[in-house]
Amino acid sequence: MKDLRDFIAKCEEEGQLHRIKAEVDWDLELSHIAKLNEEKKGPALLFENVKGYDSPIITSTCTTTERLAIIMGMPKETPLVELMRHWVEIGSRKIPPKLLDTGPCKENKIMGDEVDLFKFPVPKFFPRDGGRYFGTAHSVITKDPDSDWINIGTYRLQLHEKNILGTQFIKGKHSDIMLKKYQAMGKSMPVAVVVGADPLMFVMGGARFSAFESEYDLAGSIRGEPIEVVKCETNDLIVPAGAEIVVEGEVDPETFESEGPFGEYTGYYSGVGSNPRNFIKVNCVTHRNNPIFMATTVGRAVTDTHMCLALAYGSTLWQQLSDMRIPGIKAVYCPPEAAGRFIAIISVTQMYPGHADQVLTAAISTEMGAYGLKTVIVVDDDIDPWDIPRVLYALAFRFQPNRSQVIKRGRSTPLDPSLPIDQRWITGRLLLDATIPYDWEEKPIRIELDADMVKKVQARWSELGLS
Numbered sequence: 001m002k003d004l005r006d007f008i009a010k011c012e013e014e015g016q017l018h019r020i021k022a023e024v025d026w027d028l029e030l031s032h033i034a035k036l037n038e039e040k041k042g043p044a045l046l047f048e049n050v051k052g053y054d055s056p057i058i059t060s061t062c063t064t065t066e067r068l069a070i071i072m073g074m075p076k077e078t079p080l081v082e083l084m085r086h087w088v089e090i091g092s093r094k095i096p097p098k099l100l101d102t103g104p105c106k107e108n109k110i111m112g113d114e115v116d117l118f119k120f121p122v123p124k125f126f127p128r129d130g131g132r133y134f135g136t137a138h139s140v141i142t143k144d145p146d147s148d149w150i151n152i153g154t155y156r157l158q159l160h161e162k163n164i165l166g167t168q169f170i171k172g173k174h175s176d177i178m179l180k181k182y183q184a185m186g187k188s189m190p191v192a193v194v195v196g197a198d199p200l201m202f203v204m205g206g207a208r209f210s211a212f213e214s215e216y217d218l219a220g221s222i223r224g225e226p227i228e229v230v231k232c233e234t235n236d237l238i239v240p241a242g243a244e245i246v247v248e249g250e251v252d253p254e255t256f257e258s259e260g261p262f263g264e265y266t267g268y269y270s271g272v273g274s275n276p277r278n279f280i281k282v283n284c285v286t287h288r289n290n291p292i293f294m295a296t297t298v299g300r301a302v303t304d305t306h307m308c309l310a311l312a313y314g315s316t317l318w319q320q321l322s323d324m325r326i327p328g329i330k331a332v333y334c335p336p337e338a339a340g341r342f343i344a345i346i347s348v349t350q351m352y353p354g355h356a357d358q359v360l361t362a363a364i365s366t367e368m369g370a371y372g373l374k375t376v377i378v379v380d381d382d383i384d385p386w387d388i389p390r391v392l393y394a395l396a397f398r399f400q401p402n403r404s405q406v407i408k409r410g411r412s413t414p415l416d417p418s419l420p421i422d423q424r425w426i427t428g429r430l431l432l433d434a435t436i437p438y439d440w441e442e443k444p445i446r447i448e449l450d451a452d453m454v455k456k457v458q459a460r461w462s463e464l465g466l467s
C-alpha cells in the first residue's frame with residue numbers, strides 16, 4: 001500500500017468503505033454524519049459531494065480494528081493485541097525512506113499569493129470549535145536543525161486565513177522541541193503538512209517515538225519497504241510521493257495568533273476559549289488531481305484518534321518495557337476508550353517476589369508511560385489484559401489497596417479534564433496490583449471442575465434440552 005487511493009481500493013474490497021453521493025455540508029453536517037457512524041463502528045466514509053466543493057473527503061479511516069489491520073498490512077480479522085505484538089517485534093528494525101525525483105503529489109503546484117486553503121473542503125466539526133480545522137487526520141513534518149532527524153507528528157491545524165494555519169504544539173512534543181531550537185537560532189522553522197497519504201502516515205503522526213528517531217523509518221519497517229518520498233518545492237523537507245495534498249510553510253517562533261478551542265479526544269474542550277499559539281505561514285501547496293481531503297472527528301471516544309493511539313502508544317509502552325529487559329511480560333493493553341494512554345493493563349508471569357511491583361513502577365518510568373499514564377493495572381498471566389470483565393474479576397478478587405500505590409506527581413497533559421484547568425501539567429498516578437502475590441506460600445485454592453464429569457455432562461447436553 002503506497003497511498004490513500006490504495007487504501008480506499010483495499011477497503012472497498014473488504015467491505016470497509018461507504019461512498020456518500022448525496023450532498024453534505026462541510027459545516028457541522030459532515031462531522032456529525034461521521035461521528036454517529038463512528039459510534040456505530042461503521043465503515044470509512046468517502047463524501048463525494050461536499051456542498052460548494054468538487055473534491056471529496058474521507059473520514060474514519062482508522063476507527064475499527066479491521067481497518068487498523070488493513071493499514072498494518074495484516075488480515076482484517078487480526079485482534080488489536082496481535083497488531084501491537086507485530087509492531088513490537090519489528091519496531092527496532094528501521095527502513096529509511098527512498099527519495100524519488102517526482103510523484104503524483106506534484107500534479108498541481110500553487111505558489112505564494114495564489115495559495116488559498118479555502119479551496120479545500122475543510123470541515124467544521126463541533127459547534128463550539130473556534131473555526132474550521134484543516135489538520136485533523138494529517139501529519140506535520142519538521143527537521144531538527146542540529147541533525148538529520150526528521151519528525152512526523154499529528155498536531156491539529158486551524159484554518160485562520162487562506163495561507164495561515166494555527167498550530168498547537170504541546171510542550172515537549174518533538175515539533176515544540178525543534179521550534180525552540182530554531183527560536184534560539186533566530187530562525188523560522190520550515191514545515192510540511194501532509195493531508196491524505198497512506199493512513200499509516202497518520203498513525204505514525206500520532207505515534208510517540210524517542211527523540212532523534214524518524215517515524216518514516218518505522219513506517220518503512222511496517223510496510224517492509226522504504227516509504228517513497230519527494231522533496232518539497234520551497235524547503236528541504238520530504239513528503240510521501242503519493243500524498244493528496246502537501247502544504248509547505250514556516251513557523252515563526254516569535255509570532256502568535258488565537259487558536260482553538262477544539263473538541264479534544266478527551267470528549268471535552270481543554271480550556272475555556274482560544275489561546276495565542278504559533279502558526280504556519282503557507283508558501284506553497286502541491287496536490288494531486290481531484291485531491292481526497294482526509295479528516296477525523298476527534299471528540300469523544302471511540303474515534304480514529306483513540307484507535308491509533310491505542311495501537312501506537314500501547315505498542316510503544318510494550319516495546320519500552322521489553323527494552324528494560326523485565327522478564328515475564330506477557331501482554332500489554334491500553335484501552336482505546338482511554339485513548340491508549342491514561343490506562344495500561346499488563347499481564348505478567350510472576351517469577352519472584354516484587355515482580356508485579358517492578359512492572360507497575362517500570363510502566364510509569366518508561367518514556368511513554370511517564371507522559372500522562374494515570375492508572376496501571378497488573379494482572380496474572382491467566383488473564384488477558386484486553387478481556388475487561390476478567391480484569392474486573394481480578395480487581396475484585398485479587399487486588400488489595402494495601403499492595404497498591406498512589407504516586408503523587410508526574411508529567412501530565414494539558415488536555416486531562418480531571419484536573420483543574422490551570423493545574424494540568426502535573427498528575428497523580430495509581431498503580432494497582434491485581435495479582436495473587438508471588439511470595440504467598442499458601443495461595444487461594446482455585447475451584448476446578450472435574451474433567452471427566454465435564455465430558456460426561458457435555459455428552460448429555462442435548463438430552464438435557466440445552467443447546
Ligand SMILES: Cc1cc2nc3c(=O)[nH]c(=O)nc-3n(C[C@H](O)[C@H](O)[C@H](O)COP(=O)(O)O)c2cc1C
Binds near residue numbers: 169171172175208305
Ligand atoms: C487526531 C490527533 C490530533 C492531535 N492533536 C495534537 C495537537 O494539537 N497537539 C499536540 O501536541 N499533540 C496532538 N496529538 C498527539 C500527537 O500526535 C502525539 O503526541 C505524537 O506523539 C506527537 O508526535 P511526536 O512524538 O513526534 O511529537 C494529536 C493526535 C491525533 C491522533
Ligand SMILES: [Mn+2]
Binds near residue numbers: 174
Ligand atoms: Mn517524533
